[in-house]
Amino acid sequence: AQSVAQPEDQVNVAEGNPLTVKCTYSVSGNPYLFWYVQYPNRGLQFLLKYITGDNLVKGSYGFEAEFNKSQTSFHLKKPSALVSDSALYFCAVRDGTGYALNFGKGTSLLVTP
Amino acid sequence: EAQVTQNPRYLITVTGKKLTVTCSQNMNHEYMSWYRQDPGLGLRQIYYSMNVEVTDKGDVPEGYKVSRKEKRNFPLILESPSPNQTSLYFCASSFGHGGARNTEAFFGQGTRLTVV
Numbered sequence: 001a002q003s004v005a006q007p008e009d010q011v012n013v014a015e016g017n018p019l020t021v022k023c024t025y026s027v028s029g030n031p032y033l034f035w036y037v038q039y040p041n042r043g044l045q046f047l048l049k050y051i052t053g054d055n056l057v058k059g060s061y062g063f064e065a066e067f068n069k070s071q072t073s074f075h076l077k078k079p080s081a082l083v084s085d086s087a088l089y090f091c092a093v094r095d096g097t098g099y100a101l102n103f104g105k106g107t108s109l110l111v112t113p
Numbered sequence: 114e115a116q117v118t119q120n121p122r123y124l125i126t127v128t129g130k131k132l133t134v135t136c137s138q139n140m141n142h143e144y145m146s147w148y149r150q151d152p153g154l155g156l157r158q159i160y161y162s163m164n165v166e167v168t169d170k171g172d173v174p175e176g177y178k179v180s181r182k183e184k185r186n187f188p189l190i191l192e193s194p195s196p197n198q199t200s201l202y203f204c205a206s207s208f209g210h211g212g213a214r215n216t217e218a219f220f221g222q223g224t225r226l227t228v229v
Binding site: 009032034036041042043044045046049051090094095098099100101103104105106 | 117144146148153154155156157158161163171203205207209213214215217218219220221222223
């Protein structure tokens with residue numbers, strides 16, 4: 001079975017500071033890892049994914065994520081947060097046997113001016 | 114424009130009154146699924162479909178039905194809605210063949226359902 005944990009319900013950061021949203025996963029075999037963002041009253045928007053290769057993947061809006069196989073983590077990062085980054089962020093995993101995405105519970109990011 | 118379209122966006126209904134939430138995608142995706150989103154629980158899969166006439170239960174299928182008569186459409190049916198089905202619902206689609214597990218899913222805008 002595959003699962004995802006997002007240990008923080010909320011992350012607060014000041015504008016201009018770096019941000020990290022944590023995600024750990026459990027999956028048999030090689031994982032396919034995704035980050036999505038949800039703005040209020042909107043659907044989920046794809047940010048980035050890790051499939052294979054370089055452990056640091058870059059995505060939309062200046063976000064990047066670091067894959068760490070030994071720690072089974074896929075943390076989302078951004079060097080300098082913007083107020084407009086405030087949203088709900090979801091980490092998701094798909095294993096190598098099916099197409100279902102298994103989501104974490106989400107982390108609410110609040111960036112203050 | 115590639116998109117997943119859900120309707121309606123908002124729906125208030127009464128207990129027991131059958132309803133259908135429609136979902137349509139224009140990307141020729143094989144795999145479609147429905148999720149419900151509840152605070153503190155994230156997104157949980159209700160049903161999914163690998164292709165036309167192929168559907169299966171997800172993690173929380175009780176009280177829901179789906180059908181897949183055409184590749185582009187995947188409606189969610191609540192035969193007798195109850196208040197515990199009040200939630201935010203999302204339809205999603207992605208490629209579902211061969212090595213397509215590395216492709217991202219596309220989501221609709223969501224349907225906020227309230228059952229009173």
